[in-house]
Amino acid sequence: MNPSADPGHTPLLSEAELQQLSRLIYARTGMTFGEAKRYYIERRFAVRMARSGAPNAATYLAKLPLDGAEMQALINAFTINETYFYREDVQIAALARDMLPELVADRTPGSLVRIWSMPCSTGEEPYSIAIWLLENWPMVDAWHIEIVGSDIDSAAIDQARRGIYGERALQRLPTDVRERYFLPERNLEREIIDDLKESVQFGVANLIETRSSRAQGKFDVIFCRNLLIYFDDDARQLAAAHLYDCLNPGGFLCLGHTESMNRISDRFELVRFGDAMVYRRR
Structure with a gap:
């Protein structure tokens, strides 16, 4: 009751x-x-x-x-921090299989490629991106990959930096992946190895504040999943404008599977990569 x-x-x-x-x-x-x-x-x-x-x-x-x-x-x-490793992984798979190869096709090896996870909650999503690329994109070492995790929740960011997770967060990770990227279990939790922690930059940011969002710089791919559902129409319009500004031309935006940009902004076009639906900045 x-x-x-x-x-x-x-x-x-x-x-x-x-x-x-x-x-x-x-x-x-x-x-x-x-x-x-x-x-x-x-x-x-x-x-x-x-x-x-x-x-x-x-x-x-x-x-x-x-x-x-x-x-x-x-x-x-x-804030709501409901997440786990490899959540909605069809988009992460499409990142390695389709999006990144397309984005770097006309770039010189060693060039910077920036990926933003916003909101990143307690870090499972940006770490998942890093792990997936290491496991599934053979060209990952040929580029300077910069992964940024941002969230409005400062406590969640502190937890992400610590990189310590329980079984519920890890349940979708294959056993061999856990062994490669996490320290041995301690008190029913596992900590991400230092090399992986260092591959992700974390910070507090607010998507609906212009100064805060612009301070993150430009990105080639943005994961902004399951945030817009908590906004009203005005806040969604503002968030969409900031996402557009933070994306390089031709960059990709990944939303949650229940979210759509079609009724919010016409500055993105829907792109399908297999089972994954993403948006490209026009």
Whole structure:
């Protein structure tokens, strides 16, 4: 049962406070929240309010715009980090088989090729890309491959840099791959080897902030999967514009399998590589 639907339940946030918080989160992240998600909101809000020492919701809300660290901690609490290695791997397979060979066809060996995982959550996706290329693209050593993982959640980025994962995250990785790229299991977890950690650069970034997205530079391939589903139309338009700006002409954009760019922007064309559907910057 949702406690907020219980007539005897006293809401932590008034309707006005809920709207104020929702506007604040939306302005910073593009994610939409409202009355229908009150229970989800109040649970996370209550934890952060208690840890901050604020006596009530009004005091905490007044504090947020003045406390960047606490604002970041609240954003971290609201982000969703559901991922694992080799998730939706048909696109990663197409990256090695189709996208990269096409992109480097007219480049000099040794040239820079940049790949962006945004949002990268706790690092499984960018590390998966690195592993897949090492395992499946014979030409990987002929190019300067730069993989960047970014997320708005600073705690997730810290975890990605540590590179320590449990069985659930690793369940789709073949045993021989685990042995090559992870240290022996310890306390039911395995840590990525240092050479692989060094192949991915991690940092905090916000896709709907122009300055933050532009600071990442230009990329040949962007993986932006399962993020746009949390945005409303305005935030999707803004995100699409920033993705377009961050892609080199002819570069590829990979979205989640339930997402589509067709109704958001006409500046990308749909491309099929076998079972994988991706978008190319026109």
